[in-house]
Amino acid sequence: MSCFAVQALILFLGGLKPSIPLIAAAACAFMFILPFINGWTQVLLQSKVALDVQGRVFGVAGMIALASVPVASLIGGPLADRVFEPMFRPGGALAGTVGRLIGVGPGRGIGFLFGLMGGLILVVLGLASLNPRLRRLESEIPDALPKPGTAAAPAEAELKNA
Numbered sequence: 001m002s003c004f005a006v007q008a009l010i011l012f013l014g015g016l017k018p019s020i021p022l023i024a025a026a027a028c029a030f031m032f033i034l035p036f037i038n039g040w041t042q043v044l045l046q047s048k049v050a051l052d053v054q055g056r057v058f059g060v061a062g063m064i065a066l067a068s069v070p071v072a073s074l075i076g077g078p079l080a081d082r083v084f085e086p087m088f089r090p091g092g093a094l095a096g097t098v099g100r101l102i103g104v105g106p107g108r109g110i111g112f113l114f115g116l117m118g119g120l121i122l123v124v125l126g127l128a129s130l131n132p133r134l135r136r137l138e139s140e141i142p143d144a145l146p147k148p149g150t151a152a153a154p155a156e157a158e159l160k161n162a
Contacts, residue, residue: 012119015111015115018107084112088103088104089104092104
């Protein structure tokens with residue numbers, strides 16, 4: 001959860017100002033954290049999910065993760081261009097309030113969307129961290145052990161000879 005929080009903070013900060021170096025640094029930092037999140041998620045799933053259903057679980061998890069990319073692309077572009085960009089033009093609905101903080105003009109709608117998504121992720125993570133079952137997920141769920149006699153576990157005769 002802490003890596004997701006760092007990513008959300010980076011997303012939030014990356015949308016604050018229309019600065020190419022800021023956006024580039026935020027994108028690099030955001031992407032740098034992804035392998036750590038993916039690695040820890042993979043370790044958690046591999047250690048907690050029974051071997052005989054891991055393929056199905058990994059398939060569904062991958063499908064959900066990858067399905068979010070086209071959905072975000074379909075929603076994000078029109079939302080930024082048709083909803084938020086007009087709000088951050090001079091005289092727009094948010095130009096006098098939020099526009100004073102992040103600026104007005106071209107690109108501020110998508111900047112606001114990045115900041116909004118970063119803030120929303122932080123709120124969701126804050127609510128999730130209040131759930132003790134989620135915080136203790138790794139310690140509460142027992143490790144999945146291979147069934148005796150399967151290719152992943154030595155047979156009982158091999159254990160006796162060892």
